[in-house]
Amino acid sequence: MFHVEHSDAVSESSGPAFHISRPMFHVERSSAVPGPGLRSLRIESLRNIQRLDFAIDTRTLLLTGANGAGKTSILEAIYLLARGRTFRGTKAGPLTTNGASFTRIEGVYQPSDREAVRIRYVKEGAAATRAVHPPLWPETGGADWRSPLQVKLIGENAQTLLDSEPSLRRRFLDWNVFHVEHRFAQLHKDFTRVLMQRNAAIRSGGSQRGLWDRSFIELAESMDRQRGLFHAEWRACFLDLRDDYPFLRAADLHYRRGWPDGRALGETLDSLADQELTRGYTLAGPSRADFRIEPGEGRRGFSRGQAKIVVALLQLAAERVHRAHGRASVIWLLDDLEAELDRAMAERLWNAFESTGNQIIVTRVATDSDPGLFGKSQSLAMFHVEHQD
Numbered sequence: 001m002f003h004v005e006h007s008d009a010v011s012e013s014s015g016p017a018f019h020i021s022r023p024m025f026h027v028e029r030s031s032a033v034p035g036p037g038l039r040s041l042r043i044e045s046l047r048n049i050q051r052l053d054f055a056i057d058t059r060t061l062l063l064t065g066a067n068g069a070g071k072t073s074i075l076e077a078i079y080l081l082a083r084g085r086t087f088r089g090t091k092a093g094p095l096t097t098n099g100a101s102f103t104r105i106e107g108v109y110q111p112s113d114r115e116a117v118r119i120r121y122v123k124e125g126a127a128a129t130r131a132v133h134p135p136l137w138p139e140t141g142g143a144d145w146r147s148p149l150q151v152k153l154i155g156e157n158a159q160t161l162l163d164s165e166p167s168l169r170r171r172f173l174d175w176n177v178f179h180v181e182h183r184f185a186q187l188h189k190d191f192t193r194v195l196m197q198r199n200a201a202i203r204s205g206g207s208q209r210g211l212w213d214r215s216f217i218e219l220a221e222s223m224d225r226q227r228g229l230f231h232a233e234w235r236a237c238f239l240d241l242r243d244d245y246p247f248l249r250a251a252d253l254h255y256r257r258g259w260p261d262g263r264a265l266g267e268t269l270d271s272l273a274d275q276e277l278t279r280g281y282t283l284a285g286p287s288r289a290d291f292r293i294e295p296g297e298g299r300r301g302f303s304r305g306q307a308k309i310v311v312a313l314l315q316l317a318a319e320r321v322h323r324a325h326g327r328a329s330v331i332w333l334l335d336d337l338e339a340e341l342d343r344a345m346a347e348r349l350w351n352a353f354e355s356t357g358n359q360i361i362v363t364r365v366a367t368d369s370d371p372g373l374f375g376k377s378q379s380l381a382m383f384h385v386e387h388q389d
């Protein structure tokens with residue numbers, strides 16, 4: 001089937017100021033049954049979106065519009081459905097539309113292997129709830145890391161991952177480890193509990209510290225094993241993807257476990273005993289783990305655009321690992337993918353995302369009806385998002 005449709009922008013929202021067009025551009029070059037993906041999205045009172053309701057019948061959804069139109073807010077809505085929290089910092093202000101009392105988002109997601117699920121996120125004041133019908137994993141109550149809807153975001157400042165505090169990278173790493181080995185969540189929880197007890201023992205003089213060391217070391221080694229296994233596969237996928245980007249020719253992805261290689265954790269902790277008493281917390285173990293991209297060839301770092309590519313490749317590599325383990329497919333949320341990239345790089349990266357075969361929701365700053373490099377997609381609907389102040 002091949003179908004291209006152009007139409008003028010028509011308001012589909014009942015809100016006075018927010019508009020999304022009917023598809024301005026619709027292409028279906030494949031007759032394949034649509035794969036897993038979000039089939040519909042309804043938003044009420046999220047940022048500048050008073051009301052929005054639309055169906056998605058393509059693999060790629062392109063949202064175009066001027067700055068501040070509300071494109072990122074649509075990605076945010078999908079992210080809220082998937083993870084129950086926003087990706088924007090507190091600087092973005094309250095997510096509920098000024099003057100409204102609640103935010104409600106509803107989506108229908110079609111997984112690859114079972115009936116469609118309806119996911120609803122509601123936030124009223126400080127309280128937020130998320131519900132999945134029918135519930136898929138009653139035993140976990142739908143804890144967000146096992147949400148039926150999985151998303152991976154390349155957003156504004158994606159580069160922060162590379163130069164932020166190690167805690168952000170640890171969270172990123174652990175999130176990805178969870179999706180290969182679900183039992184990692186419990187391990188992480190148990191470890192955090194023992195770490196807190198051990199830290200409390202250090203702060204109260206250290207005499208009870210040894211009581212926690214055995215379980216601390218056992219849990220630490222299990223966590224390190226899981227992280228190490230994931231890293232080995234992740235690194236292999238990253239090195240494979242890296243070959244398409246000459247500036248990454250000699251780059252590598254290293255994992256640091258949180259204590260020196262070739263040295264037992266118990267021995268390391270013994271050697272740090274006095275320092276721990278002075279500092280008041282545990283100085284070695286998985287809570288000090290990190291990962292690094294070494295640029296190689298004597299380079300000291302990456303430009304902003306290069307760093308964005310690196311982060312995108314880290315996400316693509318993680319997705320390959322998850323796929324190899326039979327995990328549910330993710331939806332890519334790509335916010336202004338082209339920003340900071342030259343045309344050749346943007347095209348290369350876009351091809352890498354498209355070749356995953358997963359659903360992609362991508363935004364583009366544009367006020368015309370040109371789909372740009374996304375126009376070559378196999379299955380694309382383009383909407384224009386508009387907001388009139």
Ligand SMILES: Nc1ncnc2c1ncn2[C@@H]1O[C@H](COP(=O)(O)OP(=O)(O)OP(=O)(O)O)[C@@H](O)[C@H]1O
Pocket residue numbers: 046047048049065066067068069070071072073074092093094095096097098365
């Ligand atoms: N609580 C709120 N109530 C009403 N409007 C809000 C609220 N929070 C944010 N906004 C507005 O909603 C809009 C959100 O824009 P968004 O970031 O989604 O736009 P965008 O199309 O992605 O823009 P850009 O291309 O510049 O990234 C902004 O204009 C912002 O001022």
